[in-house]
Amino acid sequence: MPLVLYLLTIIDWIIRLVMILVVLRKRSEPAVSLAWLSLIVIEPKLGVTLYALFGSRRLGRKRVRLHRSILLSSRAGRRMDLQLLHIVRPRVDPACIPIIGQAEKYGGMPILGGNSVELLSDTDYTIKKIEEAIDGAKHHVHLLVYIFHPDENGRVIAQALMRAAGRGVKCRLLVDEVGSRPLLKSRLVRELKQSGVQVHSALPVRPVRRLLARMDIRNHRKLAVIDGCCAFTGSQNIVNADYGNKRVGCWHDLMGKFQGPIVAQLQTVFLEDWAFETGELLDNEPGVFPEPVPVGQMAAQTVPTGPSDVSEYRVIERVLMTAFNGARRRITITTPYLIPDEATILALSMAVDRGVIVDIVVPRQGDHPLVQAASRHYYDALLQAGARIYLHGDGLIHAKTITVDDSVALLGSTNMDRRSFTLNMELNVLMYGEQIVSRMRFAQQIYINQSRLLDKRQWFTRPATHRYRQAFAALFSPLL
CATH class of the missing domain: 3.30.870.10 (Endonuclease Chain A)
Structure with a gap:
């Protein structure tokens, strides 16, 4: 056997053995692990390539550290612990207690009372409400969205952000790089940056990341937080209602405009994502976490999820x-x-x-x-x-x-x-x-x-x- 062929055979088996250890180290379902092991043993080059693209669901230790540090520093519920028991200990149906426990234990955020929500089911009306909230902002506007399209509704929100930045309001916009690619390649994003709006992409698809992380893991969240007092979240992106496949028709979304202590939890989600993508920690910035004020009777609980540890x-x-x-x-x-x-x-x-x-x-x-x-x-x-x-x-x-x-x-x-x-x-x-x-x-x-x-x-x-x-x-x- 020629020396080169002999070395290639050794390398081939080393790849197999290393990847077997990598797959077994992951706590995947046995059937999933067996499928990956079979592919890697039979065709190691293809198996390694596909595993690098689709095999891991983690975003790394960096996000875990940020999640824990920001969650602890916000302390949204602890400041009210002895003063407003109806907020940190709201009355709920006993049947909900197991749900609340699972969400808090694994999602990290407790139930909070004293909230209100306005349900918004019309796309254009929702855009108008977000625009009005941005126009009323005094300290900051934080916007996180999967799809921000430079269409009519996208320009409405972009112009509101530019007006706010012109008033001295700190405006931060975080968009998924794949979902919002048309915006990131448009002239509108340059106008936003020139106006003082901080714009960053989430989970950017760059050469290093192509080798180290899955490309199909995306930031699918939709969130707007204004002055730490009002937040919008739900299913709607910043797009026209007829976005996408015209044969399908208009999209029907549902958003909630939240007020009350729950906004601090939603703010925490934005801060974590912003810190992960930019390295900038904002949790101790004055005005980011104003003292929570009860504005209603609803009990609510934020549940952020993702592929990190x-x-x-x-x-x-x-x-x-x-x-x-x-x-x-x-x-x-x-x-x-x-x-x-x-x-x-x-x-x-x-x-x-x-x-x-x-x-x-x-x-x-x-x-x-x-x-x-x-x-x-x-x-x-x-x-x-x-x-x-x-x-x-x-x-x-x-x-x-x-x-x-x-x-x-x-x-x-x-x-x-x-x-x-x-x-x-x-x-x-x-x-x-x-x-x-x-x-x-x-x-x-x-x-x-x-x-x-x-x-x-x-x-x-x-x-x-x-x-x-x-x-x-x-x-x-x-x-x-």
């Missing part, structure tokens, strides 16, 4: 499984993308077995053909379990909402898919109490009224070609 416990999945397993009467879900894992399907199936009504609202026509095909593959299991699936026909339902009984509602950026559960950085707010659940369910009922109930009998008699196409698409579920 601090979130390896799959926080949102734990919270949702706890909520579903404790449901007694009704579960209603709206989501643009439905690619559930086995645990979610089982929890919803068990809920139906207990007599719980499970309603799921999804788009009739999705904006991503492969994702839609994969989603439809899972209709079979959900329909067999007894869930009711509604096909929303008026544009793309993009609102990500969940209500359980009369106890808890979730509003945020998380889709009911594996990507949101395990890969993307997401932001959600849990809201407790019959009043807010009733308001959220009213919004959900509007979506249901605009939908058609999927006929179980017709669905199971669809052509075999559709079944095979959907089953094939479902093979890519962990990546979609």
Whole structure:
């Protein structure tokens, strides 16, 4: 055997052995680890390449350290501990206590009372409300968004930011580099920077990062914090309602305008992401954390999730499984993308077995053909379990909402898919109490009224070609 070939063989086996140790060191599901090990042993070069791109879900120790330091330094709830017990110890339905415990233990943020929320379901009206809040800012505007498009609505918010910066307000804009690529390549971003707005991209796709981290992990959060007193979060990006595939129609989003102590938690999420991307720590800056003032009666809890070590416990999945397993009467879900894992399907199936009504609202026509095909593959299991699936026909339902009984509602950026559960950085707010659940369910009922109930009998008699196409698409579920 020639020396060169001999050395290449040794290197080949060294790669195999090292990668086997790397894969085994990760606490992945056995089936996932076995798949990676098989590919690496059979075809090491391809296996290493694919593992580098898709094998790791972590963003590194840097984010973990920032998460802990900023969370501790904000101390939003501790300052009120002895003075306002109805804020740090709000009364809730005892059925919610396990949900609250899971969210706090693994998400790091406690439940806080004394909040209010205005639900916003019209895209242009939401943009107007954010613009008004920015125009009223006196100290700072913090904006974090997945898609900021330089279209009409994007320019409305950009001009508001430039006006605020001109008044001396500190304006910070953090956008995902992939989702907001059109903005980052536009003249508008230069105008923002020239006006004094600090603009940075989240999770930039650069050569070094291509080698060290997954490219498909994105910051999917949508958040605006004004003066530490008011915050907007939910499903809406800074775009026109007809953004994307024109054949699908307008997007239907739901946002919340939050006031009260919960804003400090949402501020903490922005500070963590900003520090991670820029290295700038803002948590001790005067005015960032004003003294929390109760402005309502709602109890709420922020649940940020992501792929870093601090979130390896799959926080949102734990919270949702706890909520579903404790449901007694009704579960209603709206989501643009439905690619559930086995645990979610089982929890919803068990809920139906207990007599719980499970309603799921999804788009009739999705904006991503492969994702839609994969989603439809899972209709079979959900329909067999007894869930009711509604096909929303008026544009793309993009609102990500969940209500359980009369106890808890979730509003945020998380889709009911594996990507949101395990890969993307997401932001959600849990809201407790019959009043807010009733308001959220009213919004959900509007979506249901605009939908058609999927006929179980017709669905199971669809052509075999559709079944095979959907089953094939479902093979890519962990990546979609």
